[in-house]
Amino acid sequence: MRRALIAWTVVLPAVVIAGGAFAPYDPASSVGAPWTPPGGGFWLGTDDAGRDVLSRVLAGGRALTAVASAAALAAALLGTAGGLAAGWAGGRIDRLLTGLADLLLAVPFLLQAMVLAVALPPSAAVVAGTVCGGAPLGLRVIRDLTRQARDSGYVEAARGRGERTAAILAREVLPSLAGAATADLVMRFVLALQLAAAFGMLGIGPEPSTPDWGLMLRENLPGARLNPMAAAAPAAALGVVAVTAALLARTSRTTRRSVRHVVDAAPPPAGAGLSVDGLGVADSTGRPVVTGFRLRAEPGEVVAITGPSGGGKTTALRAVLGLLGEGLHQTGGAVGWRGRPVPAGRAARRWRRAHVGLVHQDPVATLDPLMTVGAAVLDGRRRGLRPAARATLTRLGLDAERLWSRRANRLSGGQAQRVALARALLTDPALLVLDEPTSGLDPAALALVTDVLERRRGDGRSVTLVVSHDRDFVARVADRIIDLTPPGAGPAALHKASAGPPSGAGEVLAVTGLGLAHGPTALLDVGRLSLRHGEFVAVTGPSGSGKSTLLRALAGLHAPERGRLSLRGRTLPWPLERRGPEDVRAVQFVGQDPLGALNPAHRVATIVARPLRLTAGTTRAEARGRVPELLRAVGLDPALAARRPGELSGGQRQRVALARALAAGPSVLLADEITAALDAASAAAVLRLLAELRAGGLAVLLVTHDRAVAACADRVLHVNDRQLLGTESSSRAQ
Known part of the structure; x- marks a missing residue:
């Protein structure tokens, strides 16, 4: 369907632009009696002046x-440029531009x-009208x-490698908004087309002899009974162009598409x-991405x-739930729920809403950063569920009273994980x-989640599916x-790869008298923290304590x-x-939200080549040539270089983010839960890579909740009661 729409959007403009060359008659010349019905060589009959309707x-x-295209382009460019400026700069520029947009929107468009x-x-009136009526809306959306992109991890990564503001807007922000900007352009075209046609119908436009769809409607409405096609044909032409543009806008806004279900002839047992x-x-x-997957889960069971x-x-x-992303489709198999096939399309959405609670792999990305925790947990449900929502948050170890009105973008990774779980558990x-x-x-927090699952286990009514790399947890x-796990690829254990930094290694990074807060809330006090060349220091502590x-x-x-x-x-x-620039390159950060x-x-x-070009000064070809080497270093197949993040698993995305940070050649790596989304073998491979880089002097400060990962560190620091306390790891102490 999508390919057919794309082909149609290529063919239709060609017909509109070059259609006059295929007209059987001169569009401006009378060739018959006025308003002659179709027939006799005139496929659509004639108009009020006896001209061939098809030709016109x-x-x-x-x-x-x-x-209409010129007007749409002007409106979209102004709206996009204004939106980028207002969203990025904020402050006075934001207030000025949004105030101007609101003023234009307050004046009736007609x-x-x-x-x-x-x-x-x-023509100028059409352009000006489209700009005044369309650009303010585009500015508001963009x-x-x-504003959301400005706070995203990929923009922070661009800042962390020293990109200038103009480069960040052009290389990072604008490409991420391409779908919305394209949709805005198309919708402005529809607005301009309607405006131009309306002007033609009102007699404000081309001369009467000029073929114009809007003018044709005005001229031929009086003779609609004699030859309906004289008015219906230009109206249909306007409708086809407008509907095609609207469908194109909808396609460009869509980042996901419905899965194509291929159900076996035999229904599920x-x-x-x-x-x-x-x-x-x-x-x-x-x-093939998944082949022959089979699963049975009876009421009261937890299947991992x-x-x-x-x-x-x-x-x-996601295939079981009918939520496959773009580029994936189901090739076979049957999914059943309580003895009936799981439906597809809109029915599948209703089924999920009625029966399914889902916590995604990247919970931070599923929470609207501008939404409060309370609104996120309720997720549009009735206000009467507020007490239950607060109780669910409390059961998961969160302070419901303190967090209820907090924005989701101010949560730690562990807090966001539990808020997403509370939303799924609410009903x-x-x-x-x-x-x-x-x-x-x-x-x-892990013990609390375990307790929640234990309560569902054996209740005789609910089914729970869990994907996890934590084999002890499952x-x-x-x-x-x-x-x-493929045959022969058993689980790998984490081992300490070195006995610490080289003897006599100097201090590379030091912090004294550090105080951290979020607004009025004090988070963490650090008297002194230092890292030596080649040293691996782990930071542990409860979620929300200030580690990230x-x-x-x-x-x-x-x-x-x-x-x-x-x-x-x-x-x-x-x-x-x-x-x-050298200081920026020397300290690189990898966040805990890989998506x-x-x-x-x-x-x-x-993604991986850009830091090489910026920090090492390599050419585009040289940077692209080093990408396979970096991907292999973090345990990824170089073939993944051609994919986009949405086509990768969470663990693969995390390793791409690590490869990007390492491409800058840092002296200090700040890593936030970089092994959390990895299986044991992949985590072990990443720690081996870090050990090799530490031998060359790289210092690593890593936040983790995994005791096995922390045991591989030279030192372990623990956050307790807003203080950072230091201890030697057990492995080093021995």
Whole structure:
């Protein structure tokens, strides 16, 4: 369907632009009696002046669509430029531009159009009217999207490698808004087309002899009874162009598309739970992603799915729920719920709303950053569920009273994980699907999540599916485990790869008297923290205690209340923008949200190559040539370089973000939960890579909740009661 629409949007403009060349008669000449019905050589009959209607329809769209295209382009460019400026700059510029947009929106559009039609030539009036009526709306939309992109992980990564503002807007923000900007352009075209046609109908436009669809409507309405096609044909032409443009806008806004279900002839076996038989999924090239997936989950059961990153676990679950992303389609198999096939399309959405609670692999990305925690948990449900929502948050170890009105973008990763879980649990769904529910959770929070699953286990009514790399966790909560690990690829253990930094290694990074806060809330006090060349220091502590904020402050992304930071013995400014290029390159940060950290509009090759060009001064070809080497270093197949982030698993995205940071050649790596989304083998490979880089002098400060990862560190620091306390790891102490 989509390919047919794209082909049609190519053919239609060609017909509109060049249609006059195929007109059987001169569109301006009388060739018969006025308003002759179709027939006798005139396929659509004649108009009020005896001219061939078909010829005038073929020739009547060129000037109209040219004016509409120019008007749409002007409106879209002004709206996009204004939205980028307002959303990025904020402050006075934002207030000025949005105030001007609101002022234009407050004036009735019809009044604006009539005044412009009187004051300006027809074509100029169409352009001015479209700009006044369309640009303010585009500015508002692009401004809000830009504000969200400004705080995204991929923009922070661009700032962290020293990109200038203009480059960030052009290379990162604008590509991520391409879908919205394209949709805005198309909708402005529809507005301009309607305005130009309306002017033609009112006699404000081309001369009567000129073929123009709007003018044809005005001329032929009086003779509609004699030859209906004289008015219907230009109206249909306008409608086809407008509807095609609207469909194109809808396509450009859509980032996901419905899965194509191919159901086996035999229905799923009857049962009271979930059944999946022979499920297959392939990508757009036909490459199998999931083959022959089978699953049975009866009421009261918890079924866990484990396996390596990129092995298809998440894809299999999303196929079961009918939520496959763009570029993937179901090739076979049957999914049943309580003895009936799971429906497709709109019916599938209703089924999910009624029966399914889902926690995605990247919970931070699923929470609207401008929405409060309370609104996120209620998720549009009735206000009467507020007490239950607060109770669910409390059951998951969160302070419901303190967090209820907090914006979602001010949550830690572990807090966001539990808010997303509370949203899924609120209505006690019959089918609960959890994708990596333990990533980013400290042991205390993990115990609470385990307790929630234990309560569902054996209740005789609910089914729970869990995807996790944490084999100890699934062993505790699951009745059955489906292992998607390929034969011969058993689990890997984490081992300490070195005995610490080289003897006599000097101090590379030091912090003294650091105080961190979020608004009025004090988070963390650090008397002194230092890193030596080649040293690996782990930071542990409960979710929301300030661990991630510590890394972000060191990276120049969060302003501290006080403190002194030094790099190689000299003072380093806290704000990233005040650091020199070498200092920016020396300290690199990898966040805990791999989905938000990568620009969805860019391919992996572009994401990894950009730091090489910027920090090492390599050519485009040289940078692209090093991408496979970097991907292999973090345990990824170089073939993934051609994919976009949405086509990768969470673990693969995390390793791409790590490869991007390492491409800059840093002296200090600040890593926030970089192994949380990885299976044991992949985590071990990443730690081995870091050990190799540490031998060359790289210092690593890593936030983790994984005790096995922390045990590999030279030192372990723990956050307790807003203080950062230091201890030696057990492995080093021995």
